[in-house]
Amino acid sequence: MARYSQKKVEEILRTADIVDVISEFVSLQQAGKNLKGLCPFHNEKTPSFFVSKERQLFNCFGCGEKGNVVGFIQKYKHLNYGEALNFLGEKYNIIPDHEDNFKRTDNKEKYYRINELAKQFFSLQLLNLETGKSGLEYLRSRGFDEETLSYFEIGLAPKSGNLLYESLTKDFHDYELIEAGLIGKNESDYYDIFRNxxxxxxxxxxxxxxxxxxxxxxxxxxxxxxxxxxxxxxFSKSEVLFNLDKAIPYINQNKRIILMEGFFDVMSAYKANVFEAVCSMGTALTINHAKLIKKYTDNVVVCYDGDDAGLRAAYKALILLGQVGLDVKVALLPNKMDPDEFIKKKSKEAFRNILKNKLYDQYDFVYEMIIKDHDLTKPAEIEKAKNALFEYLNKVASSTIREIYLKKFSNDTAVNYEDILADYHNFQIATARMLNIKQRQNAIIIAQEKKRLANKDVEVAAKTLLHYYAVYQESREFIFSRINSIKIDDKRISQILFTLISLYSQKIELTELQLKRDLSDVTEEELKIFKKKDNQFYNEKELHDCIDTLIKNKYEAEIIECKRKMNEAETKEEEVHYINRIYELNQFIHKIKENRNVKKTSN
Structure with a gap:
């Protein structure tokens, strides 16, 4: 994070007008020499939130919140003091004192700009051009008007192969667009990742x-x-929630968040005047999602699809949300409907009524899900249900809650409570042991990753590959054909390599001067890639060895990632999947080593 001196802090406070800042988030009206509006920090119908332009302060007479512009951003955005200063500094283009720190964030800002321009491009395609006609008709058929589409900034990626590339390449290098995840490259050309x-x-x-x-x-x-x-x-889909940025003021007001499964559910909720809804990106909820929610509220309503898959997803979500101490309720929709479908077939009012008056306690919901899945007349099924209940209670419940539901399970199964309690204590001991084993395994995985990153052979192979691409034209097509199969850990080498690839694809001669023009911060040391050593010639074997080393590096990185995921796997099926993948990757590595040995023998 950027850091500011006291002088820079004073500049931010002088520049960031409190009325200008708060007006972005709260509708303010003149009230004498002050301005007033509905407080964003508590739910109210009569304005008690006042802002003084003269004193540069805000004060809510309803909930007691007050402070200056930095304090408002801290409270509204749930930031610490330094983060709030950074937010205002960026808004008013006030550069921090520590220039090196600022440069480290420059790449991120570049990606933000790329994505912002891409968003504008997609929006233009959907709402203003003929290319968006079929997409717009589809969205209208789903019940979404232009106002809703504009609010969520929905767009359309055209069917044509590289229109986004042609639009963005005017302002950014090809490698930057590839790194941003918007553009790909095949053997002949660049193409848009998102099409139609x-x-x-x-x-x-x-x-x-x-x-x-x-x-x-x-x-x-x-x-x-x-x-x-x-x-x-x-970007990591396991760490972001769709619509959270727009939902924050309503989360603050209503003291809760509505967690849904899909984008269309959130958009339909918005049309039903439920503005605090968010969803994950078509993926299972993660512990990082749960922590992000906890940052803004302690109360969650899980409103997933009403079918069996939705109920099971809700069950898994409750376990994660409970682990970070959130108070969770469940909205169950009838007839296996999802929220989008329910709102359309029933009414907005009926949906709001469920969210207000028909919520299920999280513990009752999980308990009923466990009981529903098992035939409690059979001993083997009782054992399975018992273990599922133990696992849930051990992760999220207090001692009081545990006692309530263990006794309830005893009554429902006609098994002695003392026996169930003894089994639960044994389960806790076994779980603690397993956790200890997993922690040791994680330490081993971290050490393996450090060892991989410190591998000098990989570093030398990456530098040699870059040198070959810069100097030997005959190597370029071969290197490019293997580019998706290798892993270069050094981001700077990757950046220079992709810059050279981009230049070569445009039929521009690769020279030191040209690289300086395209990569202004390139150093004299980095320009040595263009220097040939005495008596050095193109060596096909050396190039192939470099490629093999970097392919092997990619396999080894994936093996380590598979081991990490296997260690976190919740089901036997997941474990088996990662075991099989690790075996497959090791076979690939073995084949590379075998081929090298054959080449050595033949030489």
Whole structure:
């Protein structure tokens, strides 16, 4: 994070007018020499929130919140003091004192700009151009008008292969667009990752566009319904929630968040005047999602689809949400309907009534789900149900809650309570042991990753590969054909390599001067890639060895990631999946080593 001296802090306080800042989040009206509006920090119908332009302070006479512009941003955005200063500094273009720190954030800002321009491009395609006609008709058929589409900034990725690329390449390098996850490259050309899709911009909690999710709308066969942005420096789908940035003021007012499964559910909730709804990106809820929710409220209503899959997803979500101490209620929709369908078939009022008056306690919901899944007349099924209940209670429940539901289970199964309690204590001991084993395994995995990153052979191979691409034209097509199969850990080497690839694809001669023009911060040391050593010639074997080393590096990185995921797996099926993948990757590595040995022998 950028850091500011006291002088810079004073500049921020002079520049950031409190009325200007608060007006972005609260509708203010003149009230004498002050301004007033509905307080964003508690629910009220009569304005008691006042802002003084003269004193540069705010004060709510209803809940007692008060302070200056930094304090408002801290409270409204749930930031600490330094983060609030950073938010205002960025808003008013006040550069922090520590320039090195500022440069480290520059790449992220570049990706934010790329995504913002892409969002504008997609929106233009949907709402203003002929290319968006079929997508717009589809969204209207789902009941969404232009006002709703504009509010959520929904767009369309055109069917044509590289219109976004042509639009963005005017302002950014090809490698930057690839790293941003919006553009790909095949053997012949660059292409848009998202094509013929309804586009949902994904924003972080501060309102910055960090990625996209694209949905099919014309029943394409053999195509995934949703395609998400790949992980980047600013985007991870396990850490963002759709619509959170817009929902925050309503979460503050209503003291809760509504957690849904899909984008269309959130959009329909908005049309039903439920503004505090969010969803994850077509993926299971993660512990990072739960922690993000906890940052803004202690109260969650889980409103997932009413079918069996939705109920099971809600069951898993409750366990995660309970682990971070959230108070969770469940909204159950009738006839296996999802929220979008319920609102359309019933009414907005009926939906709001469920969220207000027909919520289920989290513990009752989980208990009933466990009982529903098992035949309690059979001993083996009782054992399975007991273990599922133990696992849930051990993760999220207080001692009081545990006693209530263990006694309830005893009554429902006609098993002695003391025996169940003894089994539960044994379960706790076994769980603690398993946790200890997993912690040791994680330490081993971290050590393996450190060892992989410190591998000098990989570093030398990456530098040699870059040198070959810069100097030997005959190497370039071969290197490019393997680019998706290798892993270069050094981001700077990757950046220079992709810059050279971009230049070469435009038929621009690769020279030191040209690289300086395209990469202004390139150093003299980095320019040595263009220097040939005495008596050095193109060596095909050396190049192939470099490629093999970097392919092997990619396999080894994936093995370590598979081990990490296997250690966190919740089901036997997940464990088996990762075991099989690790075996497959090790076979690939073994084949590379075998091929090298054959080459050595033949030489």
């Amino acid at each position: 899709k309804i586009m949902f911009p994904i924003k972080d909690e501060y309102g910055k566009t960090v990625g996209f999710s694209g949905r099919i709308f014309n029943n394409e066969e053999n195509t995934a319904k949703y395609v998400n942005s790949s992980q980047t420096d600013i």
